[in-house]
């Protein structure tokens with residue numbers, strides 16, 4: 001295409017700061033595909049729980065990068081680890097060892113209680129890794145006939161965006177026109193033990209679940225569900241793959257969401273907060289009987305387990321080992337829940353929450369989730385809707401009780417502005 005000579009970025013005519021918010025949004029509108037619909041705010045800086053836009057307005061971040069920022073923006077320990085590692089070595093590829101790799105893997109094993117890890121980058125890659133390893137286990141150990149392995153997944157799931165993963169999504173927008181789809185997945189209602197039990201066959205290699213469905217709207221299964229799933233897996237020699245990418249790493253008040261039912265999956269699938277909000281870091285963790293099946297050449301990633309990622313991941317694991325963030329999430333989650341419960345019947349239909357993680361169903365007669373997010377934005381709160389009428393709140397775990405109460409007050413006032421009584 002022709003270069004637009006009025007475009008200050010491509011002409012080098014000005015710094016990004018000269019653009020103003022409207023200019024930045026216009027550039028993105030024209031030059032980025034429209035696969036997202038961001039709120040009209042252009043962030044220039046962020047520290048802790050607060051972000052500042054290009055015009056100097058401050059906002060309380062109640063999304064935290066979909067839980068990638070559990071420790072807040074620019075946590076000093078995470079930044080220090082990243083800065084130090086940037087000056088030493090960032091990437092050597094897996095063709096060689098580096099001095100962050102062994103310690104990262106060992107520390108992640110200690111956190112998860114597992115024997116081994118496979119480091120990757122994005123969450124979707126970690127899910128793909130778990131699917132591949134579960135299939136390999138199904139053929140090599142369980143003795144499933146070649147190409148017949150099945151993995152059971154839940155309705156309303158979100159596990160990422162690759163062609164295989166969208167093959168077993170029931171979100172039409174995420175799936176439509178991306179076929180032909182990868183076979184080998186069976187969908188059952190989330191939360192139903194009976195449906196799961198009925199779906200298991202001798203060809204079932206694994207059950208892949210989010211212990212709490214995040215994109216689905218913070219959907220919490222009935223008490224005892226995860227324990228029952230674990231028992232079914234043991235009974236039928238099936239692997240339990242827990243996608244803790246959004247729910248894990250202190251978000252729910254425990255290190256892992258599975259901890260609430262004392263359930264240990266065969267594979268933990270981790271991402272988002274593992275990269276400390278600095279860079280994409282994901283991994284799966286499991287025991288030797290499963291991950292020990294991988295031989296050289298059978299899986300990999302150029303950037304997976306790179307030195308910078310491992311240094312940042314180690315800082316994250318060290319923060320998690322203190323237990324401080326799990327405790328904050330549990331304590332402040334109770335404050336958040338008490339405040340949100342007062343809105344039920346006043347523009348809010350239902351609240352689901354665990355720790356500092358809440359799905360708030362807005363009365364659809366009042367407004368869409370998007371409209372509430374736009375009203376919140378005007379009041380200095382960043383949040384994100386999901387599935388039309390659900391508001392998802394997941395602030396950084398460094399938020400204070402006063403900030404939690406302030407954020408919910410802004411929500412109350414936003415709902416009132418939209419007509420709630």
Ligand SMILES: *Cc1c(COP(=O)(O)O)cnc(C)c1O
Nearest residue numbers: 122123124158159160243245246
């Ligand atoms: C975000 C998410 C993923 C995908 O992670 P990406 O880093 O975006 O690929 C997978 N599973 C769950 C539960 C998630 O929330």
